[in-house]
Amino acid sequence: MNAxxxxxxxxxxxxxxxxxxxxxxxxxxVSRGVVRDLAVSDLDQAQTRDTFAFKWSKRETYQSAxxxxxxxxWLRARYGALLSELEAQAGKPLVLDAGCGSGNAxxxxxxxxxxxxxxxxADISSxxxxxxxxxxxxxxxxxxxxxxxMSLPFxxxxxDVVLSEGVLHHTPSTQRAISATARLVRPGGLYAxxxxxxxxxxxxxxxxxxxxxIADLPPQQAWEMLMPLTxxxxxxxxxxxEIDVPEDVxxxxxxxxxxxxxxxxxxxxxxxFHRSELSLDEMNHINFDWFMxxxxxxxxxxxxxxxxxxxxxKILSLNAEEAGITxxxxxxxxxxxxx
Numbered sequence: 001m002n003a004x005x006x007x008x009x010x011x012x013x014x015x016x017x018x019x020x021x022x023x024x025x026x027x028x029x030v031s032r033g034v035v036r037d038l039a040v041s042d043l044d045q046a047q048t049r050d051t052f053a054f055k056w057s058k059r060e061t062y063q064s065a066x067x068x069x070x071x072x073x074w075l076r077a078r079y080g081a082l083l084s085e086l087e088a089q090a091g092k093p094l095v096l097d098a099g100c101g102s103g104n105a106x107x108x109x110x111x112x113x114x115x116x117x118x119x120x121x122a123d124i125s126s127x128x129x130x131x132x133x134x135x136x137x138x139x140x141x142x143x144x145x146x147x148x149x150m151s152l153p154f155x156x157x158x159x160d161v162v163l164s165e166g167v168l169h170h171t172p173s174t175q176r177a178i179s180a181t182a183r184l185v186r187p188g189g190l191y192a193x194x195x196x197x198x199x200x201x202x203x204x205x206x207x208x209x210x211x212x213x214i215a216d217l218p219p220q221q222a223w224e225m226l227m228p229l230t231x232x233x234x235x236x237x238x239x240x241x242e243i244d245v246p247e248d249v250x251x252x253x254x255x256x257x258x259x260x261x262x263x264x265x266x267x268x269x270x271x272x273f274h275r276s277e278l279s280l281d282e283m284n285h286i287n288f289d290w291f292m293x294x295x296x297x298x299x300x301x302x303x304x305x306x307x308x309x310x311x312x313x314k315i316l317s318l319n320a321e322e323a324g325i326t327x328x329x330x331x332x333x334x335x336x337x338x339x
Contacts, residue, residue, distance in 0.1 A: 099167025233272030
């Protein structure tokens with residue numbers, strides 16, 4: 001763990017496993033090959049941490065060939081420009097995966113350029129141990145950190161690339177999380193994130209209603225309570241029926257046109273995920289990921305653009321889908337992000 005680039009990143013050599021130390025005002029410990037900062041900002045953040053530790057421990061619900069076949073093309077399509085730049089860079093760019101979870105997304109995204117990057121995986125939950133297990137054999141130059149993304153122990157401008165795939169909305173504030181992670185991008189470096197998009201009013205209400213019902217339950221009990229919703233999503237999907245919405249329903253945010261009944265329900269009433277090629281447990285995994293964390297902010301594309309620009313970044317692309325918003329930005333090599 002004491003390669004020169006790691007020592008430079010942490011401002012000095014790391015101690016042996018089991019030893020405590022301080023960096024950047026944070027109290028850290030090296031444990032089982034991971035640098036750990038176990039402090040959290042509040043109880044809701046602790047609940048979110050524990051939620052994802054549980055979710056990522058259920059490997060059978062997200063590591064199947066079917067699940068990877070669904071997720072991998074979606075990831076690569078959204079981050080294609082980022083991957084192309086990584087592969088074209090001289091040397092080995094230093095990449096921070098801010099909220100790496102179990103390393104599942106990184107294992108798909110960086111599969112073809114693992115030899116060409118130095119990788120730092122950071123996550124608030126103990127899933128970081130799974131990420132180390134998954135990615136260490138794949139990416140030779142690596143280090144893993146367990147800690148809050150709002151206060152990672154790194155100097156400003158430490159990374160060539162900061163990636164955060166579906167994580168910043170699970171912090172106390174998406175805006176502050178963007179600021180906290182964007183500061184870590186070096187001048188000329190890239191910043192790439194995916195955050196949730198706001199939905200229609202009924203869907204927003206229903207999702208928060210369910211979240212309030214289950215968020216304080218033990219994760220396994222919440223998992224089981226969500227299964228009937230998942231089964232309903234499957235039943236709607238199995239109908240394979242479309243209807244024609246005759247005109248825009250502006251009050252509910254529903255556009256006119258033909259739409260599958262399950263997708264109508266999914267986008268405008270309640271998130272009940274369905275893909276015919278996935279098992280019930282795999283679909284329940286995706287529903288659990290959405291409903292269980294207490295911190296689950298949704299934002300507009302305009303907010304994401306403004307927050308990135310306020311953090312000193314220049315937006316290169318911003319793609320807003322119904323589910324979420326992918327933004328790729330660069331920190332200008334010099335001067336301001338505007339102009």
